Amino acid sequence: MSQSAPFRLLPSLDELLRHPVIEALVQREGRSATIAAARASLEQLRTDITAGKLDEAQTKSRLDELPRKVEQRLRQSLAYSLRPVINATGVILHTNLGRAPLSRAALEHIAEVSQGYSNLEFNLDTGERGQRDVHLDRLFAKLLNTAEREVSTIVVNNNAAAVLLALNSLAEGGEVLASRGELVEIGGSFRIPDVMAKSGAVLHEVGTTNRTRIADYESAVSERTKLLLRVHRSNFQIVGFTEQPSLEELVALGRKHNIPVMEDLGSGEIFDLRNVGVRGEPMIADSLRAGVDVVTYSGDKLLGGPQAGMISGDRELVAKVRANPMFRALRVDKMFYAALEATLLAYLREDYDSIPALRMMRLSEDVLERRAKQIADRLLVSCPSLRIEVVESRSVLGGGAAPGSTLPTRVLAVKSASHNADELCARLRQWETPIIARVEAGRVLLDLCTVEPQQEEAIVVALESVSQ
């Protein structure tokens, strides 16, 4: 038989496209995507024949499968890359896993507002153009109510953008005083000195890494000073011989010299986490009450909403930030307003359990223990090759919040007879809805704090299947 015999069996692209299965694909999924998949599948066959992997008989059997292969390839090429996963890491605000999950109300409000038109920038009373800010400003004003003064709030793409915009609006061309102990880096290359440089303001460092006194700020104040900046150490702690002036001292200094004080809070805490035993995270309202003029914070950290960055504070200063042309470049669209509006309304109703991140933080150990035991008991029966223990552990908030605090939780510690822990962990990641766990001391740990009860079934089925 000649070398080229298998090649002669291959259909042309046109012939392949006339196959009834492929014709149906063209109807359903579109012509160009189907052609691309058909061409790639034929190409693969040619490559395999050239490599001498297929004789005539094997080529024939591969040709029988060809329409199905094209369909598979097409399905893969048209599948979503961004997919839901089950977070069994116990890190509640996991930046790599999308930080805060949205509430049901937020999702419904997004769908309701975004599937058609809305009054995003339309005043229904006057029939004239309105401002998108009004929808959230009124809610933030209620939640951050500080009696002494009115607070306004505007929203941009994320907190990094909020810091950049506020610095540029309030301090461009001038100096910003900031403590050396607060020149933080947040994951993903957000560094205060770099953001400052991009904002057009000049960073004037005061104090030392571990100790900065109010006198350090005072002696650095000059006619060039446009802003006093406080940055929350959201992802690290400085312990030992340390000193940091109180917000009140900083505010008093600002007032004395008529210089505004800005605080980058990182996480926007509205719900008092001391209720769940987490200390050291500043609440937005506390900072404003202490007299800070402008605060910035994230929407998808402790606030539990969509990715967004808020600038709240003194009405005049926020108006100045709003008037910056850069605001237009950083603003967010109706979906974010809808998600934030629903999230803020949950706070106003004190319906904290409707916000997933807060619900997770508030889970009781008893509930977690019971859920873990149930899963372990089921797998004990259905999957004798697994060794499963329910272990007491600690969940972390993550996402650059409360680095020193953890919450009590229960984890399933799993060992399989057939796979080592790394393999088991990798197979869980490849599951239909990927399950993200971690490996510790030769065991796969699944933390139930960040797993929703309705996801438990998937975990059981996956463990049963991947440990075979």
Ligand SMILES: *Cc1c(COP(=O)(O)O)cnc(C)c1O
């Ligand atoms: C997280 C954080 C930021 C960045 O916020 P993003 O919403 O992720 O852009 C900035 N500053 C501080 C102190 C933070 O903790």
